[in-house]
Amino acid sequence: MTEPAAGGFVVRPIGTVTSPLRDPAQAPKQGDEGAPDAWIAFDPAVADGLRDLRVGAEVLVLTWLDRARREVLTVHPRDDPGRPPTGVFSTRSQDRPNPIGLHRVTILAIDGLRLAVRHLEALDGTPVLDLKPVIGPVSER
Amino acid sequence: MTEPAAGGFVVRPIGTVTSPLRDPAQAPKQGDEGAPDAWIAFDPAVADGLRDLRVGAEVLVLTWLDRARREVLTVHPRDDPGRPPTGVFSTRSQDRPNPIGLHRVTILAIDGLRLAVRHLEALDGTPVLDLKPVIGPVSER
Numbered sequence A, B: 001m002t003e004p005a006a007g008g009f010v011v012r013p014i015g016t017v018t019s020p021l022r023d024p025a026q027a028p029k030q031g032d033e034g035a036p037d038a039w040i041a042f043d044p045a046v047a048d049g050l051r052d053l054r055v056g057a058e059v060l061v062l063t064w065l066d067r068a069r070r071e072v073l074t075v076h077p078r079d080d081p082g083r084p085p086t087g088v089f090s091t092r093s094q095d096r097p098n099p100i101g102l103h104r105v106t107i108l109a110i111d112g113l114r115l116a117v118r119h120l121e122a123l124d125g126t127p128v129l130d131l132k133p134v135i136g137p138v139s140e141r
Helices: A044-050 B044-050
Strands: A008-011 A015-018 A038-042 A058-064 A100-111 A114-117 A127-133 B008-011 B015-018 B038-042 B058-064 B100-111 B114-117 B127-133
Touching (some): A100 B127
Antiparallel strands (some): B100 B114
C-alpha cells in the first residue's frame, strides 16, 4: 500500500524539465502547437527504471505543473474570454485540483540520465513524475 | 505555485472508484482486455469542475494506484517470468515510483456526483486524481 499523507498522497519528482520555455504567457497550449524540444534530467535513484527507453519511442510524460492554481474549477477554454466558463475536467487547463500534466512526446536522444524529447509544452524547471509508453494494439503488448 | 510537501507534492483524491474488481490478481492488464464498467463517486467540493462532462465523451481518468509498490524499478512485463526484466518507465506496470494510473474510458451515465464509465481497469476503492478530455485535432480545440 502507498502511504497516505495529510489529505492525500505524496508524489516525488523523478526528474526535471530543462526548456527554453520560461514565461507561462508564451507557452503553447499543447505540444503540437509549437512547443520546443526539451531535456529531462532524471534522478540517479531511478536509473534502473530508464534502461529500456529507446530513441524514436513515443512516450507519455507526466509532470507536476507547479505553477498551476489548484483552487480553480472552471476556466474560459484556451484563455479565450469569449468562450463560456467550462468545468476544468472538460479542459486541459493547467489550473485544476491536481495539476498533473500529460504530454505525448518522441524521444530524440538519450545521454545517461538525460532524455531529449520533441515538443514538450512544459516550463523550464517543471518536475517530472512518470514516463509511460504509448500502448499499441493488444497483440503487441 | 503549488505548495511542496516533504520530498514532493501532495495529490488529493477528488473521487473514488466503485468497481466489481476487488482482487488485484483478477484485474485485467488494460481496460480493453476485459475490464468491467465502474462508477466514480466525486467529492462534492469539485462539483463545479464536472459540470460540462457529457455521456458518450471519451475521457482520461488519472488514478492513484494505492496498492502499488513504489520501490520497484524493473518488472517482468505483463507478469510473465519468461520476459526479461524491463525498466518500469517502458511498461504500464502499476509498480513504479509515482503509481499514477492512466485509463481511457467512455462516459456511460452521469448521476449527480457519480459517473459510470466503460472498461475501467482499477480496483474498487482506488482514489481518482483527475479527469481530462481526450483531445482531438488542433482545429477542434
